[in-house]
Amino acid sequence: MIKKNTIDLDFDRQHIWHPYTSMTKPIMVYPVTHANHNIIELETGEQLIDGMASWWSAIHGYNHPVLNNAMIEQINSMSHIMFGGFTHKPAVELCKKLVSITPASLTKIFLADSGSVSVEVAIKMALQYWLSQGITNKQKLMTPYKGYHGDTFAAMSVCDPVNSMHSLYSGFLPEHIFVPAPVSQFNSEFNQAEATELEAYFKAHHQSVAAFIIEPIVQNAGGMNFYHPEYLACVRKLCTQYKVLLICDEIATGFGRTGKLFAVEHANIQPDIMCIGKALTGGAMTLSATLTSDKIATGISEGEAGVLMHGPTFMGNPLACAVACASIDLLLEQNWQQRIANLNSQLQQLNKCKELDDVADVRTLGAIGVVELTAGAGNVDVAKIQAYFVAQGVWIRPFGKLIYLMPPYISDQSSIKTLCDAIYNAIKGKHYA
Helix, strand or coil, X not given: CCCCCCCCHXXXXXXXXXXXXXXXXXXXXXXXXXXXXXXXXXXXXXXXXXXXXXXXCCCCCXXXXXXXXXXXXXXXXXXXXXXXXXXXXXXXXXXXXXXXXXXXXXXXXXEECCHHHHHHHHHHHHHHHXXXXXXXXXXXXXXXXXXXXXXXXXXXXXXXXXXXXXXXXXXXXXXXXXXXXXXXXXCCCCCHHHHHHHHHHHHHHHXXXXXXXXXXXXXXXXXXXEECXXXXXXXXXXXXXXXXXXXXXXXXXXXXXXXXXXXXXXXXXXXXXXXXXXXXXXXXXXXXXXXXXXXXXXXXXXXXXXXXCCCCCCCCCHXXXXXXXXXXXXXXXXXXHHHHHHHHHHHHHHHHHHHCCCEEEEEEECCEEEEEECHHHCCCCHHHHHHHHXXXXXXXXXXXXXXXXXXXXXXXXXXXXXXXXHHHHHHHCCCCC
């Protein structure tokens, strides 16, 4: 008998698929009833300090009154209306804000409903642009190993084909051109040999390549690789030289996470197409956008089809657009650069993990902190380590050999210390294996 108002965990376990989880051997899920500021409250009464910002999206924390009020006001007018044939103030105002804060080259905006879909749209834009120019041989994409761009099919096809969760689909996915992952690290010197090696790929393949897609500065789910801005600048230069479009996937890095509003600013470059999502709404609702230039938009629109062949049902959702406007204002109205710098300073506490034998590397950038385990330590047992973290009063979800933090920006010093201590103690006590 299920108690009234409690979450039916037996039904959940038997019928509901959670992300990257087996239905026959599901790992434990924890019933949440409330979330406020940076605290997640479980049905059982425990309060967990959030170290994940709900997969990097809830930058202002939870239950923020500004975001809540934006949604309440909008829902009283309309929560949704089709974007085909209509427009509305939240979408127009959001796009005005995006044009004003993103690189100057990006003037046209396609609103979508998830990060993966924004990548799908970006790929369609690139392919359709060349087709509209009468160039039919540019049907491939080029991208570095260790990349991750989402779970839908076109997005999967440009994720790392070997060391990713999508490798088992290799026979079904389009085959693209993968180049070596960036090696020179963010705070080290750039090895010019990387530029030479990269140019060789452009020379060999540019005639068949429509676009180069990359996560700027941080390769996220592919290994949390913080690479040198000069690598990204080199990619931009080669794309221009060899007539290849540049797609920058800022879904995880956008809205201040790396210390710049958008990570492309570290290299002072402007992409042809850019994808944003996750923190766009402050984690309140699902929404994404694909931004491009006048040149690309005009090229597509003057081609044979005359239109971009995409149109999600929930495109330009008014409720999501309204809260995105509020989230962007909330971020920009504060000294967010100093807040990120303070978080970065506090995340340096992870450096004490370097003394542990099972730790290969510790690195931080902006509001990101990463502890990478050695090859000998093996991959993290997610169920085991999460049970330990919950017992310590924190919410951290590792993957592979990486135990990392991407906390909400509103996290205080005490919260970050508790999160860092929990990671140190988990590794020291081998609670991960």
